[in-house]
Amino acid sequence: MSITTLAFILLSVMAVTCAIMMITSKSPVNSILWLILVFFAISGHYVLLNAQFLAIVNIIVYAGAIMVLFLFVVMLMNLNADTEPVKNYRLQLIGVISGGSLLLVLLSAIMKVKEQHPVQMNIGDAGLVKSLGMTLFKDYVLPFEISSVLFLSAMIGAVIIGKKEN
Amino acid sequence: MSVSKLIWLIPILPLIGFVINGLGRKLLSKTIAGVVGSTVVLASFVISLLVFMEIKAGHSIATIHFFDFIHLSKLNIGFDFKIDQLSSLFLLIITGVGFLIHLYSTSYMHEEDSKDFAKYFAYLNLFVFSMLLLVMGGNFVIMFIGWEGVGLCSYLLIGYWYKNQNYTNAAKKAFVMNRIGDLGFLLGIFWLIAKTGTISYDQVFTTAALDNLSDTDITGITLLLFVGATGKSAQIPLYTWLPDAMAGPTPVSALIHAATMVTAGIYMIARSHVLFSEAHFTQHVITVIGLATALLAASIAIKQNDIKKVLAYSTVSQLGFMFLALGTGNYVAAVFHVLTHAFFKALMFLGSGSVIHAMGGEQDIRNMGGLGKHMRITSITFLIGCLAISGIPGFSGFFSKDEILAGAYAHNPVLFGLALFAALLTAFYMFRLYVITFTGKFRGTHEQEHHLHESPWAMTLPLIVLAILSIIGGYVGIPEALGGHHELAAFLQPAVPTAAHQLDHGTEYMLMGISTALVLVSIIFAWMKFKNYQPEGEATGFGKILQNKWYVDELYHAIIVKPLNALSSFLSNIVDKKGIDGIVNGVGKAVNYGSRQLRWIQSGQVGAYVLLMVIGILFLFIVQFFYPFW
Amino acid sequence: MDIKAYIALSLTLFTIGIIGVLVRRNAIIIFMCVELMLNAVNLLLLAFSKMHAMSPAAKALPTYASDAQIFVFFIMVVAAAEVSVGLAIIVLLYRNTHSVDVNFLNRLKN
Numbered sequence: 001m002s003i004t005t006l007a008f009i010l011l012s013v014m015a016v017t018c019a020i021m022m023i024t025s026k027s028p029v030n031s032i033l034w035l036i037l038v039f040f041a042i043s044g045h046y047v048l049l050n051a052q053f054l055a056i057v058n059i060i061v062y063a064g065a066i067m068v069l070f071l072f073v074v075m076l077m078n079l080n081a082d083t084e085p086v087k088n089y090r091l092q093l094i095g096v097i098s099g100g101s102l103l104l105v106l107l108s109a110i111m112k113v114k115e116q117h118p119v120q121m122n123i124g125d126a127g128l129v130k131s132l133g134m135t136l137f138k139d140y141v142l143p144f145e146i147s148s149v150l151f152l153s154a155m156i157g158a159v160i161i162g163k164k165e166n
Numbered sequence: 167m168s169v170s171k172l173i174w175l176i177p178i179l180p181l182i183g184f185v186i187n188g189l190g191r192k193l194l195s196k197t198i199a200g201v202v203g204s205t206v207v208l209a210s211f212v213i214s215l216l217v218f219m220e221i222k223a224g225h226s227i228a229t230i231h232f233f234d235f236i237h238l239s240k241l242n243i244g245f246d247f248k249i250d251q252l253s254s255l256f257l258l259i260i261t262g263v264g265f266l267i268h269l270y271s272t273s274y275m276h277e278e279d280s281k282d283f284a285k286y287f288a289y290l291n292l293f294v295f296s297m298l299l300l301v302m303g304g305n306f307v308i309m310f311i312g313w314e315g316v317g318l319c320s321y322l323l324i325g326y327w328y329k330n331q332n333y334t335n336a337a338k339k340a341f342v343m344n345r346i347g348d349l350g351f352l353l354g355i356f357w358l359i360a361k362t363g364t365i366s367y368d369q370v371f372t373t374a375a376l377d378n379l380s381d382t383d384i385t386g387i388t389l390l391l392f393v394g395a396t397g398k399s400a401q402i403p404l405y406t407w408l409p410d411a412m413a414g415p416t417p418v419s420a421l422i423h424a425a426t427m428v429t430a431g432i433y434m435i436a437r438s439h440v441l442f443s444e445a446h447f448t449q450h451v452i453t454v455i456g457l458a459t460a461l462l463a464a465s466i467a468i469k470q471n472d473i474k475k476v477l478a479y480s481t482v483s484q485l486g487f488m489f490l491a492l493g494t495g496n497y498v499a500a501v502f503h504v505l506t507h508a509f510f511k512a513l514m515f516l517g518s519g520s521v522i523h524a525m526g527g528e529q530d531i532r533n534m535g536g537l538g539k540h541m542r543i544t545s546i547t548f549l550i551g552c553l554a555i556s557g558i559p560g561f562s563g564f565f566s567k568d569e570i571l572a573g574a575y576a577h578n579p580v581l582f583g584l585a586l587f588a589a590l591l592t593a594f595y596m597f598r599l600y601v602i603t604f605t606g607k608f609r610g611t612h613e614q615e616h617h618l619h620e621s622p623w624a625m626t627l628p629l630i631v632l633a634i635l636s637i638i639g640g641y642v643g644i645p646e647a648l649g650g651h652h653e654l655a656a657f658l659q660p661a662v663p664t665a666a667h668q669l670d671h672g673t674e675y676m677l678m679g680i681s682t683a684l685v686l687v688s689i690i691f692a693w694m695k696f697k698n699y700q701p702e703g704e705a706t707g708f709g710k711i712l713q714n715k716w717y718v719d720e721l722y723h724a725i726i727v728k729p730l731n732a733l734s735s736f737l738s739n740i741v742d743k744k745g746i747d748g749i750v751n752g753v754g755k756a757v758n759y760g761s762r763q764l765r766w767i768q769s770g771q772v773g774a775y776v777l778l779m780v781i782g783i784l785f786l787f788i789v790q791f792f793y794p795f796w
Numbered sequence: 797m798d799i800k801a802y803i804a805l806s807l808t809l810f811t812i813g814i815i816g817v818l819v820r821r822n823a824i825i826i827f828m829c830v831e832l833m834l835n836a837v838n839l840l841l842l843a844f845s846k847m848h849a850m851s852p853a854a855k856a857l858p859t860y861a862s863d864a865q866i867f868v869f870f871i872m873v874v875a876a877a878e879v880s881v882g883l884a885i886i887v888l889l890y891r892n893t894h895s896v897d898v899n900f901l902n903r904l905k906n
Contacts, residue, residue, distance in 0.1 A: 015809060049842055050846075057872060061876055070824060070879075085896075098781050103811040107804060111800075113800065120846040124849050126865065127846075132869075158880040158884040159884075773899070
């Protein structure tokens with residue numbers, strides 16, 4: 001078993017375990033922390049695929065900015081395990097069963113495929129900061145600039161929604 | 167100009183009269199309506215006479231094609247008229263007797279409102295039109311149009327006094343009974359079309375077309391056609407409408423329910439004799455039905471007290487005689503009897519109308535008597551009619567009835583015996599009627615006696631004409647045994663064959679002698695019995711059964727009307743209310759219940775929507791990946 | 797590594813996100829589950845990108861292998877904007893109901 005496979009398995013187990021912990025933990029703060037761990041595991045996968053730029057962006061944007069924002073909101077509302085609204089048991093069971101069978105269906109559909117499509121691991125320079133930066137600022141410069149407008153509008157929207165009504 | 171160019175006018179003229187009288191019934195005065203109604207029929211009669219002369223002179227006017235009526239892939243039904251010896255004879259009867267009755271009606275119906283008066287003449291003209299169409303039609307479909315048309319007019323005219331519920335019921339009864347027969351006729355036509363692919367007389371009655379028909383086909387078709395004939399011509403089991411049809415005005419009874427419409431069945435069978443001669447089973451059926459009808463109706467007529475009812479049952483009985491002739495293959499005799507019967511039965515109906523007119527609407531002979539003193543013309547002409555129908559030598563009925571009896575004897579002496587018995591009954595009840603009505607003392611109220619009078623000329627003239635015809639009408643068919651040549655048979659020969667069997671003259675003399683002697687005995691017996699007639703109480707025993715018409719109406723009511731009513735009420739109460747309404751309401755309830763149950767899905771809870779969405783996606787994926795044929 | 801392993805991993809993460817949405821009532825957790833699903837998709841997108849990088853067609857076009865990574869980048873951009881607005885909405889919800897329970901979001905019903 002190569003070191004790459006071992007890393008893949010470890011990261012996968014970590015991602016899935018942390019995701020499960022995320023949806024099962026009572027306290028919202030714990031959930032956020034578990035989710036951050038999931039994002040770290042996914043970033044590890046990105047590294048494994050030699051997509052270094054995305055791995056970094058994922059940690060900075062998701063684990064850094066977005067999850068901290070979540071954490072702020074949770075703390076602002078002073079949410080904890082005691083205030084957590086709980087669904088009734090039956091609805092939870094239905095949700096788990098339907099979600100689980102969806103997973104089963106999709107997985108079994110994959111298993112029906114016999115052919116092999118290997119994925120390029122560890123090598124390839126498409127995901128490096130340099131080549132991706134070239135692509136982004138040459139071929140995708142217009143969408144990149146427009147995305148700043150998107151951020152601006154999102155910011156204004158957040159301000160207007162969150163503003164206290166007088 | 168050839169007469170054949172005028173043929174289309176024969177049915178069109180009464181139709182024009184119908185349109186004028188029908189549309190202008192609120193504008194036309196009685197005089198105009200009467201003149202228009204009578205004149206068109208007279209004009210038709212004149213043309214019919216010309217056509218008849220033409221044919222008699224030997225110029226054959228065969229089928230006339232006007233236009234394509236129904237044109238299907240293989241089936242081509244033209245609007246054709248077939249004018250031959252048979253139909254020209256019927257044309258004469260219809261328009262001739264029809265004209266006399268129109269003339270009579272102008273006087274008889276004079277007390278009606280001018281609006282109703284014009285309506286009456288419109289219906290009468292429509293009837294003549296339909297009847298002409300029936301006999302002139304060159305194929306079964308055109309005949310069927312006329313066949314339905316006369317049924318409709320019969321309904322309209324029986325229910326002419328529609329404000330009387332009983333009359334309306336009688337009209338409905340006649341219509342329904344006729345419809346039953348018409349259905350048989352229609353099915354027969356369909357069968358014929360299906361098997362031969364054609365409907366025109368000229369093509370059906372050829373050996374080529376008949377070869378296509380198996381024995382079963384011929385028997386089936388003829389039986390169905392005969393069912394049609396039993397409806398229209400009032401034979402067992404569909405005869406009960408005819409006595410009730412006397413609810414209509416008396417001239418209508420004379421024209422439709424004695425002289426013309428009821429002979430449509432005879433005409434149809436005579437027209438299709440080629441088919442019927444092939445169908446021996448059907449011929450037996452016709453013979454039996456005809457004879458049974460003749461006996462049954464004659465026995466009922468003995469005990470009836472309504473003057474028109476007696477004549478009605480007499481008509482049914484005479485029609486039975488005609489069917490007996492048809493069944494024994496004696497088509498000429500049947501047509502001959504149609505001719506003479508049209509004369510004397512129309513005469514007697516018009517005579518009874520005259521009596522009713524004089525009695526101020528009274529129809530019960532128990533309240534009459536001694537009318538001969540006051541109404542000489544009516545009395546004498548009625549007596550002539552009675553003598554004619556009884557078959558006294560020298561009168562028209564003798565020749566035609568004798569021919570039927572002779573044919574029956576040649577077929578089977580038992581038939582002859584039974585038919586003779588029916589003839590004796592005929593003589594008995596006719597003279598019972600005559601003696602009770604016209605001789606003895608008057609038994610009505612004083613006021614009625616004071617009112618008694620002879621009818622005006624417009625009523626007596628047709629009586630006289632018909633009386634003359636009733637006497638001389640038979641001389642067109644003097645049998646060879648009496649030194650004649652039977653000109654009618656010779657005339658009809660191209661259209662209707664003469665009976666195959668010929669009796670030797672000795673036998674014929676014997677038959678005539680027997681029947682004449684017995685009829686005379688019967689008449690004398692009736693005369694003696696009823697000379698000093700006094701109304702009795704309720705009849706008892708057998709007489710009561712006869713008076714109640716063998717309880718046939720009650721029987722029909724019990725075995726047909728009641729079960730049908732029960733079925734209808736079952737359908738209405740159970741099937742409709744519980745079943746159909748149940749389904750409709752059940753659908754509504756199910757939707758209501760289902761929507762109430764489904765409402766929880768629309769909970770407004772985001773989680774529920776997401777759950778449903780996931781289940782939906784799951785379902786779609788399953789279909790996508792695992793359903794084998796997708 | 798075969799692509800099926802990545803697909804299976806992504807599906808597992810995605811389904812866990814779905815289950816989270818179904819079983820939780822806390823709006824913030826549900827939102828986080830949505831983020832998890834987005835990340836699962838991102839991972840799959842990247843895995844496919846690297847799969848295509850193995851094919852000869854990737855050599856012909858210079859950006860062929862990096863297009864998907866740009867796509868992932870933009871998804872992150874959109875996710876960041878979405879989170880800012882979404883959290884604002886949750887704050888508003890909390891301010892009105894003093895709870896983050898999505899069951900209070902049933903005003904559409906009436």
